[in-house]
Amino acid sequence: MITHHNHVFCLSTACTSYVFRVEEAGHLEHLHYGKRLCLGTDGASAMTQRHSSLPSATIAYSPGTPNLSMELLRGEISTLGKGDFGDPFIDLEFSDGSRTCDFLFDSWEILNEKPMNKELPCALSPGQARGNTLRIRMKEANGRKLVLYLYYTVYEDCDVILRSTRLENHGTEPVIVRRLLSSQIDFDDSDYIFTNFHGSWTSEMHKSMTPCTGKTLVSETRLGFSSNRSNPFVMLSRPCCTETSGEVYGSNLIYSGNHRECAQSGELSRLRFSTGIQPEGFSWLLKPKDRFTAPEAVLSFSSEGFGRLSRNYHDFIRNYILRGIWAHRPRPVLINSWEAAYFDFDEEKLLHLAGAAHDAGIELFVLDDGWFGKRKNTKTSMGDWVCNYEKLPHGIEGLSARIHNMGMQFGIWVEPEAVSVDSDLFRAHPDWSLAVPGQPNSEGRNTRLLDFCNPEVIDYLYHALCRVFSCGVDYVKWDMNRGISDCYSPFLPKEQQGETGHRFLLGLYSLLKRLTDRFPDILFESCASGGNRADLGMLCYMPQFWASDNSDALCRQQIQTNYSYGYPLSVLGCHVSSIPNHQTLRETPIATRYEVAAFGILGYELDICRLRADELEDIQEQIRHYKKLRNWIMDADLYRIQTGENGHYCLMEVSKDQLTGAVMTLQELLQPGSPIRILKTRGLKDNALYHLVSRPAMMNVKPMKGRFASLSSDDPAAGFVRMPRETEDYTLYGDLLNHGGIRLKSDFNGHNLDEDTRYYIDYSTRFYDIELVKE
Ligand code: GLA
Secondary structure, three states, rough: EEEEOOOOOOOOOOOOEEEEEOOOOOOEEEEEEEEEOOOOHHHHHHHHOOOOOOOOOOOOEOOOEOOOOOOOOEEEOOOOOOOOOOOEEEEEEEOOOOOOEEEEEEEEEEEOOOOOOOOOOOOOOOOOOOOOHHHEEEEEEEOOOOOOOEEEEEEEHHHHHEEEEEEEEEOOOOOOEEEEEEEEEEOOOOOOOOEEEEEEEEEEEEEHHHHHHOOEEEEEEEOOOOOOOOOOOOOEEEOOOOOOOEEEEEEEEEOOOOOEEEEEEEEHHHHEEEEEEEEOOOOOOOOOOOOEOOOOOOOOEEOHHHHHHHHHHHHHHHHOOOOOOOOOOOOOEEOOOOOHHHOOOOOHHHHHHHHHHHHHHHOEEOOOOEOOOOOOOOOOOOOOOOOOOOOOHHHHHHHHHHHHOOOEEEEEEEOOEOOOOHHHHHHOOOHOOOOOOOOOOOOOOOOOOOOOHHHHOOOOHHHHHHHHHOOOOOEEOOOOOOOOOOOOOOOOOOOHHHHHHHHHHHHHHHHHHHHHHHOOEEEEEEEOOOOOOOOHHOOOOEEEEOOOOOOHHHHHHHHHHHHHHOOOOHHHEEEEEEEOOOOOOOOOHHHHHHHHHHHOOOEEEEHHHOHHHHHHHHHHHHHHHHHHHHHHOOOEEEEEEEEEEEHHEEEEEEEOOOOEEEEEEOOOOOOOOOOOOOOOOOOOOOOEEEEEOOOOOOEEEEHHHHOOOOOOOOOOOOOOOEEOOOOOOOEHHHHHHHHHHHHHHEEEOOOOOOOOEEOOOOEEEEEEEEEEEEO
16 A cells, blocks of 8 residues: 655555655655554654754755755665765766766656566566555756656565666766666664675575674675575564564565675664665666666565565565466476486487386476587587487487377476587677677686677577477576676677676566567576576566575575575475485485475486386385475465574475475484474464374485394395384374474484384484364
8 A cells, every 4th residue: 555645655565664755855765664554643753854953074965954964864765976975876977077966856656557667577566456656756956857766566465565766868968877776775773684695606595694783784796697696685684583573674686687785884873775786897878868777676574583574575476576377387397317417318318217207207307408519518519509419319309209208298408698619609600799809708617608788699599599499398497607707798889888787688588588478388497507596587587496506405405495585495496316416425315305305396307217116116205295295385385493503404384275284304413312302383273173294204224234123124235224214193283283392203312213213313304294184
């Protein structure tokens, strides 16, 4: 709901309010963002900043407003040059060389429909609600003939306020836009913790929490894509915030490029929290009559801790970011050829793999890198999107037909932004890649990047990829394995080179739009060396992303748990791979590998033809289990019960109707003498009766052989001695499950091993299925 009274604007969601007003000189003064409140008659004036006199060294805005300092005003935006010394929201360079500017309120309008940007990915309109968007028009105060629009869209159901910004040049002179951010919130104090998620290849999403007082904290990337170095999702919380209580704000950008999130504590300990395109390396020549639009920022607030904030984002992403036929549809279980074969395959080997996968219940076969041009390794052929007939004599079409005949779907890998110097494409069009003319080029994974600023390149790729995707393709893994270096577009004039990074993305988005419109049935998965492009921009085109190239169950548990702060697990591709794991050489039980993957989108990435019969049986059982789970887990509510404290994880999903639930737990390393384990759920109906049962699975107890008579094996040389895991099976009321908890069977203590002992050793998991019996 949006209300307006005497130039005070109040945007309300189910549990939050966002309030600002037009102050007397015409700036927008931020009054409140947080718990929902009722302004009443005196509310706005009570929250308005008092300006009785200015502290020394602050700047008075104008002779007519001697007590107004831009540095002390909590602004909805901030500019340079009028006394605000904080991080600016907007930075413009005019043709006279000056950078001072000042935007004042001009008018407002409530729009019935949220505007949809045609060039950038953006959130869908909030359902049928009319009047969901407030548009504020501001004019540059000193005759520059610039108009700034601020948009605020209210998503009541998931407590989200969406902000975006547009600048229009109504003058006759060009203006250089050095920065135009997406959101800014000025808080009264800086007693907050800034949380960002940083990492590197195979090590994504490390959670870092830093107190804000007295600092400028920045989470940013300059790689050209949103990147694993710093995901665009960040949080700002009160120090006492926990999973279930306390105040926390979140922000994410609907953008896949360089971004910057900043929490800056300033004069009088205030805190400015701003998000948007990374200004470093960016500039935009805004010609007369042109407009520039900044990406949308997704803001949310929870007074019930991190858990609630995450569920707000999960609902928002599922309802307003994902689109197309796959948005809410359970995804097929896939097998990917990469870790099974790398570049070393031919048609026969692939069909073998697909056949064994099909027997296990897998539904989609994905052919990864190596199928095109003369590709044998990473050194060649990127850009030549034509089949390698030496490896695949019947072409992609022939392979796809054979896979379809087995009763499976067929998927393929591409990396359209990259080009190898050793490729027909590069030989034909050396000027189609990003490069500084006459300078040596730096390559990444032996590739350059195509110049996505050039519409001819986009057109070429559109047609080349249409040919590939028309060969019976049901799924596409869209990869991107390098950042932007040598950032220079041969297509753009020299005064527009600062636009290259952003225009590269506009080119990418236009290509994705055309391809996803042309192939609405194809399921697309975003990948960028794992999680280098795990962002809301890509999720507008592709309803899932490959979360990390690291498929080690232990690492994955941490990575996935941390993604879950800002993204639903139902958009994460999660694969069971072989042991020793290819990234860490660690060996984890197959039950663990499955149970870590099961809350995400399940896939297998191993040579299934080499598995023992008992492992194949386990996989068949896993897939049967997952096929029931995936029907409700796509839209479920996630509860993080333990997030790695002392090596313990416990996550729980509960269906929206609270009829079904699942809990998974993981232990990193066994610590002898650990306290009694209690399984306490969250999110179930207190008054309803539920059945909770542990998922049956087999364990390898070979290390215990010889010590316990109960353990025997028909084959003394076998690497495995199998024993079923302990069973937990209860019918209990939700209040007992939520607030009392189940005392689980006691852990192995060195003495006995039987069905009443939990053999919960290093890297073990457990999985509990819950179903409502009666209300
Ligand atoms: C990237 C991806 C992997 C795989 C390889 C193929 O590293 O993240 O999953 O597709 O490329 O080259």
